[in-house]
Amino acid sequence: MEFNKTYNPLKIHLIAIGGSVMHQLAIALHQKGYMVTGSDDEIFEPAKANLEQAGLLPRQMGWNEENITPDIDAVILGMHAKADNPELAKAQQLGLKIYSFPEYIYQESYNKTRIVIGGSHGKTTTTSMVMHVFKEAGKPFDYLVGAKLEGFSQSVSITDAPVIICEGDEYPASTLERRPKFHFLYPHIAVITGIAWDHINVFPTFDFYLEQFIIFINKIEPGGILIYNETDEVLKKLVEANKRADIRYQPYNVPAHAIVYGKTTVTIDNQPAILQVFGNHNLLNLHAAYYVCKEYRIATDTFLHAIATFSGAAKRLQLIAASDSINVYRDFAHAPSKVKATIRAVKEQFPQRRLFAILELHTYSSLNAAFMQEYAGAMDKADVAVVFYSRHALELKRMPPLTPESVLQGFTKEGLLVFNDKDTLWQWMQQQQYEQSCVLLMSSGNYDGLPVEAFAKELAGE
Incomplete structure (x- = not known):
């Protein structure tokens, strides 16, 4: 158009x-x-x-x-x-002329440099990191991101800027156009953060899900670059099997870092920066963001100075309350791989503290008994592991009942507690001793209306 x-x-x-x-x-x-x-x-x-x-x-x-x-x-x-x-x-x-959301974004960005961050997990945080660095570096840009970010009044900006930074969602574009959103953005700079099967209501088989990422790679503009997570074996194999001669490839991994007294220091090009975020998954996101910014000619010292002030996207390992002995985090954790990575990150950052992990199953996939085996081992590193799901959510999604037994069998976590009644969960939460602990609240929902953020503030004495 x-x-x-x-x-x-x-x-x-x-x-x-x-x-x-x-x-x-x-x-x-x-x-x-x-x-x-x-x-x-x-x-x-x-x-x-x-x-x-x-x-x-x-x-x-x-x-x-x-x-x-x-x-x-x-x-x-x-x-x-x-x-x-x-x-x-x-x-x-x-x-x-009728457009889905991503089709219209492409029309508005036809003459811009398009940066698109895709992947099953980490794309919101990686997109947010790139946006944060561009802003701190004084680079004008448009953007599309799926979360509320500190320092940005909106999640979409369309101006006359020369570049647009987009979170590339693999979910369908519209009721007329069932192909994934990120197939319509045609990036010059593309990122794939990792691949873990999700959205089984849309992608019924893993092979079909993989095919969407192959198509995304083939949508990269000639002369463009694919920045990809080489620590993800599925992704690495997919990239190597679908090489294009007309684009460049930049693998990334977990950069050099150290954790001292609960603070993570990252080192890139022999230059250090103390971070506000932590965990290997966030370090991977950071490394991907670094290569995006490098491609756009942002110097390493400028990148590190900016990323040191990045505090994270909303509900992405977000610290919502803290005291000298208790930290409470909120995370989306919409997929098994994200649950595992988030728990591991908190445990590695605070190894001496007891970790309470309270996960709500809320998405279509996570409430499906056939998908439950994907969660095997996901909560193993938690000291106290709880899974909650709402019978009301199952009714709204018109899904069959999910039994606590199927959840226990799927997670394979010894001592796992399973609740499907919010009042019972709330009573349990009120009875625990949280001194010298981290509490990780993982959900893309709201725990069936429980006031978890107020609970977090009360725990921390705020």
């Missing part, structure tokens, strides 16, 4: 404007000067307040084909919209 209306701002309509990323795109395009409208059947906070503040909140909830007029330059279709959406049908009838 060529935007050639020089004087008049584009008219854009977003179907399902209330999505967590869709509403951020709407605000970014509005700030760029476009005429933006949108619709949705439900809009929750914080999207509702954000749209209202920007003057973009729909006057009425629901779908209305009268919202779709012939003068609209582009319709952007969110994941929440169904195939029989009446506004979508009207747009198709009028022959309007």
Whole structure:
């Protein structure tokens, strides 16, 4: 799509404007000067307040084909919209240009250098690290990231900057376009952080999941570069089996580092930096971010000076409360590999402390009994391991019951506690002794409404 209306701002309509990323795109395009409208059947906070503040909140909830007029330059279709959406049908009838979110991002970034970070885990943190360094280095850039970051008011920015930094999601782009989002971004600088099978409702077999990353590699622009985690044997094998002659390859691994009194110091090019983040998975993310920044001609000392002030993305091993004897962390931990890496990171950083690991199973995959074996050994390094899942979440997802026995068999962790009632979990949490410990709260949900952050503050005496 060529935007050639020089004087008049584009008219854009977003179907399902209330999505967590869709509403951020709407605000970014509005700030760029476009005429933006949108619709949705439900809009929750914080999207509702954000749209209202920007003057973009729909006057009425629901779908209305009268919202779709012939003068609209582009319709952007969110994941929440169904195939029989009446506004979508009207747009198709009028022959309007209809885009999924990533397809539209590509149109806006056609003349930019596109940096895309993909992978089963670590992509949000790696993207956040690159954004943080670019900001500290004074480099203008656009971005798309799936988390709230300190120092950034939004998770999407679309301006006239010469580069865009994107988190590359492998989830489907829209109800019309079922291919993964990162297939539409065509990077010049690409990162793959690792591959661990997830989203079994979308990718029913591991081979099918692997195929999506092969396609992503083939989408890299000629003359571009693939930066990949060579410590991931599955990824390394996949890259070596699908080499392209017209792009460059940069493997990365865990950089040299030391842990002293709970602080990690990393060394790159014989230059040290004391970090606020820790764990091998974060060191891998950092090394990937380093090579991205190096490719964009950011010097090592500039990178290290900036990365030393990076405190992490929201709910990515985020310290939410602390005292002299207790640290409480919150982490998304949406996949077995992330659970294992996060637990290991905390245990290595604080080896003398007792580690309480409380995991909520919340995603479609993690609530599926057939997937449970993927968690084998994931919580082995925790001193006290708890798995919680909500029967309410199973009902909402229209999934069959999950028995505690299947969870115990899948995790293979001696002494594992399994709760499927939030009140029972809450009572247990209140009864434990937490002195000289780390508490790791892992969930992409909210523990069925339990006030875990208030609990963390109380533990730390804040």
